[in-house]
Amino acid sequence: MNKLITFSSALFTTTAINAQSPNIIFILADDLGYGDISAFNPESKISTPNIDNLTQDGITFTDAHSSSALSTPSRYSILTGRYPWRTKLKEGVLDGYSPAMITPDRRTIAQMLSENGYNTACIGKWHLGWDWGYPQNAQNKKDVDFSLPIKNGPTERGFDYFYGIPSSLDIAPYVYVENNKVTALPNHIIEPQKGLKLMHGGVAGADFDPQDCLPNIIRHSISYISKQKNSKKPFFLYLPITAPHTPVLPANKYKGKTTIGDYGDFVVMIDDMIQQIIKALQKNGQLDNTIVIFTSDNGCAPYVGVKEMEKQGHFPSYIYRGYKTDIYEGGHRIPLIVSWKGKFSNETNNSLVSLTDFYATFAQMVNHKLKDEEAVDSYSIWPILSKQGASNRKDLVYESGKGYLSLRTPQLKLVFNGGSGGWGYPNKPADLAQLPPMQLFNLKEDPSEKENIIHDKCYEQEVKEMTQLIRKYVKEGRSTPGAEVANDTENDWKQVNIFMQ
The missing domain is CATH 3.30.1120.10 (Arylsulfatase, C-terminal domain)
Structure with a gap:
């Protein structure tokens, strides 16, 4: 068996693991249901062969949960290893103009990995707030001066590189931010839309096309991955994609791929995007030393036509009750695959797992000792991944x-x-x-x-x-x-x- 899995704890020093640490790609889908992936739902009307293929060299976790049935709090927990209800945000989500939710004194998984030898990047949907720049005469939070740099964003929370959008794809402002600057100043308005193409409306950057958002995020991710191939440092790529959250925008080549309409076709598009990521890793010779995690921030949203899909025999929450926002299982039980070629082989694990657990997991992997106020709700699943035991999580x-x-x-x-x-x-x-x-x-x-x-x-x-x-x-x-x-x-x-x- 590979020495990464079997070396003794005595050799599990920071120096040893940094010399051969695996890359990490954490792919976070947006509002994807447990039952939307055919590996988790045998009766799914959506075929997801590329995501399913991750299970062949992976561990499929069947009892995994987000910390919340909503986006912002779920993401907070992934990055901090802390339950979101401990913060000032007691319900709901942030919008595109909200200030930073992660306080400067709160450590993140990106900071921890960076301190332990990793290049770190976040590419995609942030939705954790940052501080926009404002002119002196600003009257409200939307009076942003988009020429000014943002503050307290991803690059001040442990990420060496950021490219993405402030919030959900349907929430303004519709701009891309690279590191701490908007890539193109707003020059037009996107009008509100309803239904599957839901857009709340607002200002949009000159380079912003909602239809191209998901492919653009994947292109930037592949570019980042390729730039790391000759690096002496491993990389951590946090990749929170914007789909299948509204607006549901499958590209023309994916339309009609399922029998349940645009939502199903959009999930097929996600599946193809995953294939592109894996192909890039293969091409660069990086796949064997990369842990790929695929999961979702919460359950499927009820407003994407779930009643009609259920009539057609597709159940986005599988056998579970409820959808996004609900305390019932369908709100927060999510698909979770941890794939590592050559290390795992089509395994299924029924342990109770939270997405908060990845902070402690990777801390243990790099032999980082957690501080008292660090990752206070995170239990390591590294014993499972390293085949040395079980998680200590009991609830x-x-x-x-x-x-x-x-x-x-x-x-x-x-x-x-x-x-x-x-x-x-x-x-x-x-x-x-x-x-x-x-x-x-x-x-x-x-x-x-x-x-x-x-x-x-x-x-x-x-x-x-x-x-x-x-x-x-x-x-x-x-x-x-x-x-x-x-x-x-x-x-x-x-x-x-x-x-x-």
Whole structure:
């Protein structure tokens, strides 16, 4: 077996791992459902052979979760190894003009890897805010002077290079930013559109074409990868693509590739983009020393026509209940493949995994000792990847779009809210008034969350213990062993009152 996998912990020094560290490409799809990938859903109406091929040299994680059922908080957790509800953002997402969510004192996975010998890049959708430049007479946050450099953006949060967009593809301003400067000043307005081609409307850069956004991100990614082939340093490429989030814009060559319309065709386009990345690695002789991670920030969005797709036999959440924003599994259970050619071989792992875990995972890989306030909710899965054991994660917390929390163990899921906590049913006050204030599901027996067993006395002790545990996680500012640290706010916001009082 390859010595990267089997060398002893005694040799697992920073010097040793830096001398032969694998490259890392972290591909994050946007609003892609668990059931949209044919490797995860045998009944999928979308064929994704290139993503499926990653499983041949990979580990397929079947019980992996984003920390939130929404974009911004999910991304925050990936980069910081910290649950997003510890920040001032208690629900919802940022927009394209929002200030930086990651505070200057909060370490990121990019900073950690950079300090351990990596070149680091982020190419794609940021959606974590930064500070635009403003003229002295600015009246509101949209009065940006786009000729001024941004501050507190990706290159000030650990990335050596950035190319991408501020927010989601449907949210203004529609500009590309390279490092800390806009690549072309706005010279036109994109008008609002509805439906699958949803655009909220606003100013757009002279070089910005929504239809070309995904291919452009891939072109820049391939260029970056190719520039690294002769480098003596490994690279970390965080690649948050803009699809299949609205606007749903499959290129003409992909239209009609599925029977379920533009959304399915857009996923096929993503699949082809993944093939282009892999081909570039092969061409450059980099594939054997590159870990490729493919996943999604949250579940499929309900407004992309899921009801019609379900009628045609395609279920973007597979057997799971709910969609994007919902506390139910469909909101945050996501496809996760970790591929490393020559190291893994078509393995399936059912461990409980959070996307917050990659910070601690790569820290262990490079023998970086985490500081007290670093990656406070991140459990390493390096023992799984290195075939030396299992993750120490025994439970995890995830958040709905409206900021309500759930605590999950391998068997049970306790929801500290009576409804979906998002856009799905039940979410209206009149409906919630008729329901218990909390929900409990036995996911081993009821993975589709059809029966709320909160009143089953057989589980009284488990409910009590789980409630005490999440209270502890909030109070201590962490869910991993270590010194108590502070959340960014007091511990009494509305979504946690049900278990903190």
